[in-house]
Amino acid sequence: MAKCTINGKEVEVKDGTTIIQAMSGEKQDWQHGKVAHYCWHPGLSVAGVCRLCMVEIEGNPRVQIACNTVVTEGMKINNTSEKVKDAAKWGLDFHLINHPLDCPICDQAGECGLQDQYMEFGKYTPEMSEKKVKKHKVVDLGPTVVLDSERCILCSRCVRFTEEVSKTNELGIFNRGDHSEIGTHAGMELNNKYSLNTVDICPVGALTSKDFRFKQRVWYLKDAETVCNGCSTGCNVKVYFNKEGMFRVKPVFNKDVNSYWMCDDGRDIYKFVNKESRLLKAKKKTTGGNWEEMFPGAAAKELSSTVKAAGDGLALVVTGQYTNEEYEALFTNLKTKKVFHWVNSPEKHNDFDGLLIRGDKNPNTKGLQAVMQKHGITPGNWADLVAGLQSGNIKTLIVAAPEIAAVYPDIKHRVSEFEKAHNLVWLSSTKSVEVDLLTGNIWQIPMKSFVEKDGTFVNHGGLAQKFKKATTVVSEALNLGEAALLMSGAQIMVKPETSPFVETARPADRVTLENRKKNEFVFKRGTL
Amino acid sequence: METKLLSEFYHIDEYRGLAGYKAKGGYDVLAKALKMAPQAIIDEVKASGLRGRGGAGFSTGTKWSFLPKNNEPRYLLCNADEGEPGTFKDRMMMERAPHQLIEGMIISAFAIGSKKSYIYVRGEYFYAIGVLRKALEEAYAAGLLGKNILGSGFDHDMDVYSGAGAYICGEETGMISSLEGLKGQPKLKPPFPAVQGYLRKPTIVNNVETLAAVIPIIRDGAAAYKKFGTEKSTGTKFFSLSGNVNKPGNYEVPLGYSLKDMIFKLGGGLKPGRKLKAVIPGGSSAPVLTAEEAERATLDYECMAQMGTMLGSGAIIVIDDANCMVDCLGNLTHFYHHESCGQCTPCREGTGWLDKIVHSILSGKGRLADIDLLVKVADNMKGRTICALSDAAALPVLSFVQKFRPEFEYFVREGRSQVTGKTKEAVHGEMHH
Numbered sequence: 038m039a040k041c042t043i044n045g046k047e048v049e050v051k052d053g054t055t056i057i058q059a060m061s062g063e064k065q066d067w068q069h070g071k072v073a074h075y076c077w078h079p080g081l082s083v084a085g086v087c088r089l090c091m092v093e094i095e096g097n098p099r100v101q102i103a104c105n106t107v108v109t110e111g112m113k114i115n116n117t118s119e120k121v122k123d124a125a126k127w128g129l130d131f132h133l134i135n136h137p138l139d140c141p142i143c144d145q146a147g148e149c150g151l152q153d154q155y156m157e158f159g160k161y162t163p164e165m166s167e168k169k170v171k172k173h174k175v176v177d178l179g180p181t182v183v184l185d186s187e188r189c190i191l192c193s194r195c196v197r198f199t200e201e202v203s204k205t206n207e208l209g210i211f212n213r214g215d216h217s218e219i220g221t222h223a224g225m226e227l228n229n230k231y232s233l234n235t236v237d238i239c240p241v242g243a244l245t246s247k248d249f250r251f252k253q254r255v256w257y258l259k260d261a262e263t264v265c266n267g268c269s270t271g272c273n274v275k276v277y278f279n280k281e282g283m284f285r286v287k288p289v290f291n292k293d294v295n296s297y298w299m300c301d302d303g304r305d306i307y308k309f310v311n312k313e314s315r316l317l318k319a320k321k322k323t324t325g326g327n328w329e330e331m332f333p334g335a336a337a338k339e340l341s342s343t344v345k346a347a348g349d350g351l352a353l354v355v356t357g358q359y360t361n362e363e364y365e366a367l368f369t370n371l372k373t374k375k376v377f378h379w380v381n382s383p384e385k386h387n388d389f390d391g392l393l394i395r396g397d398k399n400p401n402t403k404g405l406q407a408v409m410q411k412h413g414i415t416p417g418n419w420a421d422l423v424a425g426l427q428s429g430n431i432k433t434l435i436v437a438a439p440e441i442a443a444v445y446p447d448i449k450h451r452v453s454e455f456e457k458a459h460n461l462v463w464l465s466s467t468k469s470v471e472v473d474l475l476t477g478n479i480w481q482i483p484m485k486s487f488v489e490k491d492g493t494f495v496n497h498g499g500l501a502q503k504f505k506k507a508t509t510v511v512s513e514a515l516n517l518g519e520a521a522l523l524m525s526g527a528q529i530m531v532k533p534e535t536s537p538f539v540e541t542a543r544p545a546d547r548v549t550l551e552n553r554k555k556n557e558f559v560f561k562r563g564t565l
Numbered sequence: 566m567e568t569k570l571l572s573e574f575y576h577i578d579e580y581r582g583l584a585g586y587k588a589k590g591g592y593d594v595l596a597k598a599l600k601m602a603p604q605a606i607i608d609e610v611k612a613s614g615l616r617g618r619g620g621a622g623f624s625t626g627t628k629w630s631f632l633p634k635n636n637e638p639r640y641l642l643c644n645a646d647e648g649e650p651g652t653f654k655d656r657m658m659m660e661r662a663p664h665q666l667i668e669g670m671i672i673s674a675f676a677i678g679s680k681k682s683y684i685y686v687r688g689e690y691f692y693a694i695g696v697l698r699k700a701l702e703e704a705y706a707a708g709l710l711g712k713n714i715l716g717s718g719f720d721h722d723m724d725v726y727s728g729a730g731a732y733i734c735g736e737e738t739g740m741i742s743s744l745e746g747l748k749g750q751p752k753l754k755p756p757f758p759a760v761q762g763y764l765r766k767p768t769i770v771n772n773v774e775t776l777a778a779v780i781p782i783i784r785d786g787a788a789a790y791k792k793f794g795t796e797k798s799t800g801t802k803f804f805s806l807s808g809n810v811n812k813p814g815n816y817e818v819p820l821g822y823s824l825k826d827m828i829f830k831l832g833g834g835l836k837p838g839r840k841l842k843a844v845i846p847g848g849s850s851a852p853v854l855t856a857e858e859a860e861r862a863t864l865d866y867e868c869m870a871q872m873g874t875m876l877g878s879g880a881i882i883v884i885d886d887a888n889c890m891v892d893c894l895g896n897l898t899h900f901y902h903h904e905s906c907g908q909c910t911p912c913r914e915g916t917g918w919l920d921k922i923v924h925s926i927l928s929g930k931g932r933l934a935d936i937d938l939l940v941k942v943a944d945n946m947k948g949r950t951i952c953a954l955s956d957a958a959a960l961p962v963l964s965f966v967q968k969f970r971p972e973f974e975y976f977v978r979e980g981r982s983q984v985t986g987k988t989k990e991a992v993h994g995e996m997h998h
Contacts, residue, residue, distance in 0.1 A: 085753040086908045088949050099948045105753050127945035131914040164938055167921035191907065210748070210907070213731070215917035217907035 041112040043069040055083070056103035056114055057090055065290070070116050073125045073154050075132070075240045076192040077104040079290075080297035081201055084193050087132070089154070091124040092116040100124045125158040134165040135215060136241075137187045145242030147255040151190070170215050178220075179207070179227035181301060182236055182244050186218045189243035195219065195235035202298060202392070205229040219243070230394060234298050237287055248304065249285045253277075261507030262289055264494050266358065266400040266440060266487045267303040270393050271496030274299060276307060276488055278508050280536070283307035283488070293500065300394050309441050309467055309486065315511050316468045316483040326476065333482050333515050334531045337523035340480060343433055343460050344371065344524050350432030352425065354379050354455070356439045357399030359517050360492025361501070364408040366518025367437065370525035375431060376409065378416040381445040395497055398444035400487070404495035426457040434458035435524070437517055438465035438472075440486055464520055466511075483514040489534070490516045509534040567831065568793060570781050570801040571774075572817045575661040581696060583703040586664040592709060594784045598672040599717035601783075606676035610779060612787035614799035619644055619735075619772030620848060620878045622866050625779075629677050631759035632767050639767040641674045641682035643776055646740055648687060648732040649848035650900060651880030654803035654815050655773040659686070659693040662777075663700035667723065669776035671714065672783060674721050677769055682723045685740050688730040697725045732904035736952045737770040738762075739906065750906045751952035772878075774803055794820035798865035798876075806832045808883035809839065824854075824862040828883055839885040843969070847877025849897050850957030852964030853884075874964070889984040890969040891976045894962065895923045901958035912955035915946040919962055926973065929980035929988040936973050939966055 040049050043060060046069055050059045057077055060069045065079065075087035083104050091100040095113035100121060108114075115121065133151065140146045172186035196208045196219065207225045210217050221227055227235070236246045258277040265272040265286070272295035277285045286307050288299035308314060319336035320328040331339075344351060352375035353367070368376075380386075381398060388396025399405075409416060425431035434455055439445050442465075452471040455461050463472050466484040488507040495501045512533045515523070519531050569575075579585025586592070598606055611626025632639060643666065647655040659666060666684070674682050686694050701723060704710045712720045726744055733739045734749040741763050743749035762768025778800060782790045791799045798820035804827060807813045811833035818827070824846065828834065835841060844859040845851055852874040854862060862868055869876045884893060902920035907913040919942055922935050943959035950956075966973060975983040982988070 083753065085951060086910065088909050088911050091949075105755075124945075124949065128910065128949070131910045131918075131945075134914050134918055164934075164941075165918065166932075167918065167925060170917065190910065191913065212907070214902060214905040214907045215913050217913065 039108050039110045039112075041108045041110070041114060043114045044117055045115075050108050054108050056092055056101075056106050056108055056112075059108050060103065060114075060116075063292075071157070072103050072116055073128070073158050074104065075150055075154075075190055076194060078194050078197075078238055078297075081194060081197045081238075084197065087128070087190070087192050089125060089128040089132075091121055091128065093118050093121050122158065125154075126161055129154055129159045130161065130163065130165075132190050133159075133163065135170045135187070136190070137169065139188070143188065143242040144245045144250045145188075145239075149242060150240030172216070172218055176220070178244075179232060181232045181247055182227050183247055183250065184219060185243050185245070188241050189219055190241055191217055191219070192240060194238045194240070195244060198231075198235050198238060199227070199229070202234070203229045203231040205231075208235070230300050230302065230390065231298060231392065233301050233304050234288070238297075246285070246304075253279070253281075253284050258284060259508070261488070261505070263488055263504045263507055264400065264502045265299060265303045265306060266494070267300070267306050267398065267444075268395045269357075269397040269399060269402055269497040270295065270395050271400055271494050271500065271502050272299040272303055272393060273502070274303065276310075276507055278307075278488075282311040282510065283508075294496065294502075295393055298393060300392075302394070306441065306487075309443075310488050310510055312510060314467050315486070315514075316465055316481060317511055318513070319483060320481040322475075322477065322479040328473070333513050333520075334523060336480055336482050337515065337520050340462060340524045341526035344435075345526060347433035347460070349373075349375075350430060350459075351375065352377065352422065352431040352434050352458075354422070354434065354436040355405060356381075356437055356445075357397075357402035357405045358439045358441070359401065359405075359437055360487075360490065360494060361401065361404040361408055362492050363437075363490075363517035363521075364405055367521040368408060368412040368414060370518075370521040370527070371435065374414075375422075375425065376414045376416050377419060377422045378405065378409075379436075379439075379445075379451065381439070381447060397497065398441070399439075400496070401494040403497065403499055404493065404501070407495065423454055426454065429459070431458060433460040433462070435462040436464060437484075438463055438469070440466045440484070442467060442469060462524070464517060466514065482520055483511055484520070485514045485516045486510065489514065509536050512536065567817050568801050568819050569817055570793065571658070571665065571777055572661075572803070572815075575657070580662055581660075581664075581700070583664060583700070583707055586662070591664055592668055594780050595668050595671055595709070596715055598675060598783050599715055599719060603676045603678060606672065606779075606783060609787050610676070610782055613782040613790040614787075614794075614797070615775065615778055615782060615790070616798065616866065617772055618774035618778065618802060618879070620649060620850075620875075622876060625771065625775055628759065628771075629673075629769060631757070632677055632769065633760060637767055638681070639677060639679045639769070640763045641670060641677060641679040642737075642740065642744065642763060642768060642770045643670055643682065643684040643773060644735065644737060644740060644770050645684055645686040645690070645693070645773050646728050646735040647690070647773075647878075648735040648904075649850065649878045649880055650897075651805060651807050651845065651848050651882045652878040653805045653807075654879060656690055656693055657815050658773050658777060658803070659690070660696050663693075663697050664704070665777050665780065666697075666773055667700055667704050667709070669779045670723065671709065671721055672779050673769075673771065673776055675719055679769070680720055680722065682721065683744060683763075684723070684725045685734070685744055686725060686727055687735075688728045691727070694725055694727050701725065731906075732900075733906040733952070733954060736954065739952065740770065741768065748906075750908050751954075753951055795863075795865045795867065797867050802864070802876075802879055804864065804879040804881055806881045806883070808881075809835055809885035809888070810883045811836065818864065821863050821865040821868075824864055824881070825860045827864065827881060828859070832883070835883070835885050839887060841883070842886045842888060843884040843890065843893075845880075845882040845884070845961070847875045848880040849882070849900065850953075850960060851875040851877045852960045853968060855968050887984065889976075889982040890965055890972045891923065891927055891982060892985075892989060894965045895920075895927050895989065897961045897965075898923045898958070901954065905954060905958070909950035909955065911946045911949045912958065915942055915955065916958045918942055919946075919958065923962075924989075926976050927989040929976075931977040933974065933977050936966060936970065936977065 074090040076084040085105045090103040093115045176184040273289040273291040319331040319333040351373045385396035466486045574580045615625045616622045734743045738752035758768040841856040898920040902916040905916040943962040946955045946959040
């Protein structure tokens with residue numbers, strides 16, 4: 038341990054800690070004063086090239102970089118002096134002289150390191166009046182990322198990421214001096230399962246995600262932390278959304294789970310939450326073969342008699358895509374010995390790519406197993422289910438279907454098996470073409486997606502992670518527990534969720550895609 | 566008069582070959598050194614006061630003693646990436662006396678316990694590379710390299726490595742990166758090369774002239790070596806004299822030699838009718854001296870430091886009164902703009918900015934505020950980067966503007982040079998695009 042003084046405050050840190058680590062703290066809350074920085078990233082090696090994190094150390098005439106200076110016993114560190122402020126100001130100016138300053142058309146605007154640091158440490162009048170260096174724009178780096186070299190500040194974070202984290206080594210800095218540019222090595226493209234992390238760590242608008250760019254201005258987005266439901270790793274993520282839906286997913290630091298990163302597949306989970314892919318209303322197949330739309334609560338209530346009539350002929354099929362709390366309510370309210378665990382590609386379940394991606398594409402397989410064990414349920418053989426459906430022993434089948442059906446390649450085959458049930462209840466957050474085509478007595482009831490409910494997922498390692506509801510997309514959707522309760526015949530009232538986006542008095546002022554297209558009108562009213 | 570401690574036999578062509586070199590007592594000192602204790606050699610070098618001849622002037626013996634005292638493999642690298650504008654002494658040494666360098670390196674390697682060394686030669690010196698390769702072959706054939714050198718039990722291997730012509734690879738960690746097969750960019754310090762250098766192993770990097778100077782020190786002893794030079798700048802040094810002098814070339818003189826004598830006696834003075842205007846005393850990175858300062862300067866580390874400049878690599882660039890100082894500075898800023906590796910922001914952006922400002926003045930479009938801006942930009946590039954290239958780019962700007970400000974102001978005010986009466990189109994600034 039070493040004791041040092043940072044901005045007059047005594048701090049004790051572990052041996053080998055750098056000044057910037059001591060100042061940022063493990064939680065990145067910068068308790069001891071904020072240090073401007075671009076190239077330093079807690080999850081990457083130290084590059085020491087942006088030269089912005091200057092601090093003054095007592096006894097040293099020159100300002101030093103905080104990222105590569107190790108704290109020693111008795112060190113007195115200061116980053117509030119005029120000398121440091123001037124160094125940061127000039128450091129920023131050097132970053133900006135050749136920067137195109139195209140914030141109005143830049144996707145990073147609003148969450149840009151250059152904008153943030155300028156407001157915090159800059160606010161000077163620029164003196165650069167020479168021609169700026171021209172570099173390549175709209176460089177297609179690969180399937181996911183686009184590069185604008187003029188915006189790039191050459192902090193090398195993305196290069197270090199592909200060297201140290203993804204270990205794919207696609208990126209490099211080419212050329213020399215102020216004509217240096219990021220690029221991919223000859224014959225390569227930035228194409229790996231973690232490529233979009235480079236966009237997250239890019240402090241400026243140089244690297245942008247093809248999926249997200251130009252979709253939304255970031256100041257029109259709210260965010261909320263949750264747990265990724267893309268696989269059994271359970272990465273901590275932040276989802277970004279507004280009234281128009283979800284737009285992107287970014288990782289949140291958790292040293293026990295995903296560090297600072299997440300995979301590119303996980304970035305797509307928001308697509309299964311948005312209305313386009315959702316089951317919006319309950320549907321019942323009428324005798325005429327048409328789908329009749331119903332309120333989800335009413336449908337579930339109506340089903341209670343069917344469930345009761347089934348008696349021993351009731352069977353449940355569950356998938357590892359729901360929360361512990363929902364499983365608990367399901368098994369408490371719908372009591373049957375006939376429970377079947379629908380497992381997708383079981384042969385891949387132990388696959389692991391060494392970083393984050395796991396073969397078990399269910400976020401809560403462990404949780405499901407634990408709840409079943411608690412209720413004394415041993416899941417039945419799939420063959421028994423098929424035989425039961427064939428013989429008519431199983432009359433009513435309730436399926437808690439996967440939220441992300443894409444990771445269930447066997448869905449078509451399984452659904453054709455389920456079709457044999459006398460009554461089939463399909464609980465799902467997303468719509469399913471396969472189910473829509475079935476014939477027989479079928480109900481489809483919309484479920485809440487993972488961002489619309491509170492709950493717990495247990496990841497591959499047995500770590501239970503609680504998460505909170507982020508927003509509401511389909512306001513009438515039920516969670517699995519509510520559906521089970523209603524189907525069991527309980528007399529409860531399920532209120533539709535209200536949207537977190539408060540309706541403004543004047544509909545024209547609402548931030549919608551429609552009225553942003555007509556932004557002329559909105560700006561004239563001066564309300565945005 | 567020159568004092569030819571190292572260059573005594575450089576005029577003999579046969580001196581390049583092993584036989585010719587041996588005929589003049591070559592490799593005798595190696596035989597002597599191999600019988601000494603390695604620590605005794607280090608102590609002798611330390612006592613001699615030898616300072617690095619590459620530019621920084623750091624005590625060689627002290628540098629060697631930074632190596633960790635363990636059995637880890639360690640490397641000796643000879644820095645022959647002579648890139649400092651105005652410097653051409655290493656080239657002559659390698660071309661005229663390759664065995665002198667090899668002998669000095671084997672002695673040094675023996676002292677620090679290194680079994681492998683490389684000579685990193687700047688890519689443009691292909692002739693020197695050829696000479697060195699041939700000399701290495703001869704040395705191997707004669708048992709001066711390889712296993713059990715001269716029966717001493719000491720093994721050592723040596724190789725020549727050709728750089729690709731980047732100025733930045735003359736910076737020792739840039740050179741190490743390049744030797745490792747990486748992009749030639751300086752490494753963050755700490756760790757310093759003596760602790761973690763080439764292949765993350767302890768490494769000593771010395772200049773060609775420094776390694777050669779070990780020979781007379783071991784041959785005659787530290788006391789004899791110290792007889793040359795001044796108290797803090799011992800021994801002799803090569804100076805590469807260039808610019809507006811009648812007899813440019815390399816001259817070996819004891820440190821403390823008068824700069825005026827160097828120019829007017831050894832260098833044969835200026836062209837008829839010309840007056841001395843300025844002197845860059847230690848390679849292009851060294852702050853410029855005015856004629857008045859140059860006339861009282863002596864060529865040693867102390868005097869140069871006292872005058873606010875550096876002895877550097879010993880490249881003396883003489884500028885007479887037919888030269889426009891703004892134009893001269895434009896030449897320098899162009900060089901640093903072109904050679905900045907681009908790693909650290911202040912240097913990457915600052916070198917380009919300086920170059921553009923100077924060239925805007927040179928094209929007759931400068932503003933008076935540009936002169937102060939040059940100073941501000943240069944000031945904020947100093948001491949803010951991983952290596953010294955940023956300082957090297959800033960120092961000439963600061964000294965030129967400070968010492969020749971009226972010339973800059975005239976250029977801005979009149980839109981043409983005070984000396985030549987002409988402007989210069991900004992071709993350099995747009996070079997890369």
